[in-house]
Amino acid sequence: MSKNLDRKLRHIHNYPKRGIDFIDITTVLKNAQDFHDLIAELQAACADLNFDKIVAAEARGFIIGSALAYIMQKGFVPVRKAGKLPAAIYKKTYKLEYGESTIEMHKDALQAGERVLFVDDLLAIGGTAEAACELIESAGAEVAGVLFFVELAGLNGRQRLTKYDVRSLYLVHEDDLSQD
Ligand SMILES: O=P(O)(O)OC[C@H]1O[C@H](OP(=O)(O)OP(=O)(O)O)[C@H](O)[C@@H]1O
Numbered sequence: 001m002s003k004n005l006d007r008k009l010r011h012i013h014n015y016p017k018r019g020i021d022f023i024d025i026t027t028v029l030k031n032a033q034d035f036h037d038l039i040a041e042l043q044a045a046c047a048d049l050n051f052d053k054i055v056a057a058e059a060r061g062f063i064i065g066s067a068l069a070y071i072m073q074k075g076f077v078p079v080r081k082a083g084k085l086p087a088a089i090y091k092k093t094y095k096l097e098y099g100e101s102t103i104e105m106h107k108d109a110l111q112a113g114e115r116v117l118f119v120d121d122l123l124a125i126g127g128t129a130e131a132a133c134e135l136i137e138s139a140g141a142e143v144a145g146v147l148f149f150v151e152l153a154g155l156n157g158r159q160r161l162t163k164y165d166v167r168s169l170y171l172v173h174e175d176d177l178s179q180d
């Protein structure tokens, strides 16, 4: 049963730039029951998918991706912002709602043919997930699914991920959220 965690998200206007409506997940994470419910809901949402490892993107993706990997007894692969990984990497630059970013993944993090779930806190315009899936595929692995806590309605992030099985726990309309 849904715990309506979307009602606990904080919505901040004009952060980190004017014109951006920022969805803050820390209001969910800081409560032990809510954090537990979030991971349980993510686990239920991907229970039918067959995968070997979870890949998640720095930084917010790490929080839920690693908790989910731990509870599901899967390996965890970090996709990091540029310059943080010490060994040979695959690399991709992409656009965000509020700028540009480069992400990297170790070349030896995934084996050819492995099945991978990409997990992130939020789907906005979809650049992060699209770039991460390209990194996964560069390694010869297969994207078994893409899973989000929150999907921002109206930004059409899904349109960039039509090749994949994309799931989100909550479709959030920015107008529905409380202001802080
Ligand atoms: O669908 P998109 O438009 O790509 O946006 C979603 C991404 O943006 C945020 O990360 P951000 O790059 O801001 O990094 P952070 O987790 O370090 O805050 C969020 O955690 C997602 O990874």
Ligand SMILES: Nc1ncnc2[nH]cnc12
Pocket: 020, 021, 022, 023, 024, 096, 097, 098, 122, 124, 125, 152
């Ligand atoms: N509007 C938004 N709120 C929170 N995180 C984001 N990442 C990209 N767009 C975002």
